Amino acid sequence: MPVRFTRSDVEAIAGLANLDLDEQEVDLFARQLGDILEYANQVQQIDTTGVPPTASVITRHQVDRADQVRPSLDRAEALANAPDADADGRLFRVPRVIG
Amino acid sequence: MSVPAATLRELRGAIRRGDRTAVEVCEEALARIEAHDGALHAFNTVTREQALKRAALIDRDRSKWRDHPLAGIPVALKDNLCTRGVRTTASSRILESFVPPFDATAVSRLEAAGAVVIGKTNCDEFAMGSSTENSAFGPTRNPWAVDRIPGGSSGGSAVAVATGMAPLALGSDTGGSIRQPAALCGIVGLKPTYGRVSRYGLLAFASSLDQIGPLTRTAGDAAVALSVLAGSDPADATSAPQPVPDYSASLTGEVRGARIGVPSRLLDSGVDEEVSGALRTALDALVARGASLVDVELPHAGAAVPVYYLVATAEASSNLARYDGVRYGFRATAAGPEDDLRTMYARTRARGFGAEVKRRIMLGTYVLSAGYYDAYYLKAQQVRTLVRRDYEQAFADVDVVAMPTSPMPAIRIGERVADPLQMYLMDIFTVSANLAGLPAVSVPCGFTAGGLPIGMQLTGRPFDEATILRVADAYERDTRWWGKQPLG
16 A cells, blocks of 8 residues: 655654755655555554553652752753753743744 | 773762863863764764863762762764753754753753763754654764664663763664664664653654653663662653662572563564574573563564554654744744744744654644544554553563564665665554554664674563563673674
8 A cells, every 4th residue: 555645744754843844855855754654554454352452561660759959950951951941040031922 | 991982880980089070171171072974964063162061070079979870971962852052953954053941851861970061962953763864963973884874762862881981871762763873883873762861952743642751871880870770750741750769789690480572473574584593592592591482472562663653653744733834943034024933833843854854744744634633643642552562461471572673774865865764664663662652672682794793672560670671681791792893
């Protein structure tokens, strides 16, 4: 079963993923994602009736702990890697969010 | 006992006896990097001053450090492990200047055991790749043939150990990223059981598959490293509470009665002839030591690659959503005052991520999107259950499953870059251990006629690293592949 991606399919996925792809990438990914999914379609042939999904292999173990206040990352350290931190070192600055 | 030629245990002994100082050992490791890293590019960052200072501290407090298992041992860390105050890039433009304010638990544990961090190693961007060609800072080269890949994604760590720049390196393994470069560079690479080593401070790729582990020259060295790294950690809820055995104590050389499963049908096709030949000879050596071979069926192993690429990309698309140019990392500056937040996100991610990372984010976003979730993601998770059951069934009868680590020796740089699917198919023998959460180790088992290393992979039951290390160590006692080094 061939899987085909149109340019607008790829642009829609890129929109969901917050990726501003250029023209070349849109063409390239349309072809490559189609090839990869066509190959991945072999999983459809496997009978999984009644088989539960595995999201994680961990065996359940107790990870609850007491709800105690402990020291956390210092504010200056938390802001140190920000590309645009407020001059007073109190917040992350971002471009306009609404209108 | 010079650094390039020594195993971790030999160096440790020399330092403990006082034959070598930690500073001498550190200087030799740094000199080795200086001499060869220009041509090989194993390292993104070398922490020269910091390493020498730390080694001097260990020499000064000799009595305090004497019995620590890694006192004075130089270690290289894959550049996706957070190091406080030392740039951690994941070989990505988007984190090119990221300096973490904390250490990964695996790193703190190594340092508490006396290790001296000498640098951060190159890898595929965010560990996505099997060749280390997907690094934003350029590829790492295989020291056995510099026009070839070292494997990946922990290619820099593998090259650092293979060339004797460090006797121990850490890597991360999501679908083979420790074992495959170890095989292609002629060293030992161990992916522990999922949950055996804390993932806190590892830049996440696919959280249900990622695991940190050691790359070393011998199985015995891997045992020493794992004893330090393993154990539960309150900072990682998926780290396992199982007690940590002394893995070195399990290296008895005894394999009489061990049952080794060989999935012959899986190995029937698609494996390079020299690789199959080397595996057969290696299995004969284990039989000569008293192990027995048992044919096992892993009926769903053939589907493991598509299952892996559906599950891993889905998790990656979610994990990498955090790189948005706000809290850390690169931000693409505004084109004009009309720019809004969404435009900034999309432009930052477009310029910050390389092609393979974008491809995987796109694939993962698609398989999780409305209308395709059941057909791809859920279906893949169900087949993942079948892959696990195959192994459960096999381990009812055998102690270890053996196969090649990679179906082929190292390919040429650039050979498969244009065809991602062909690149993904190289992971056929490694991805199952991640899907099933099992421990697996790659051990050197020969060379091609052209002089390229070949690795044998031994997979074990959950939390039974002791058995795969015991078998690997026994094999090393009868062979000298592990002792061969490139660069003379």
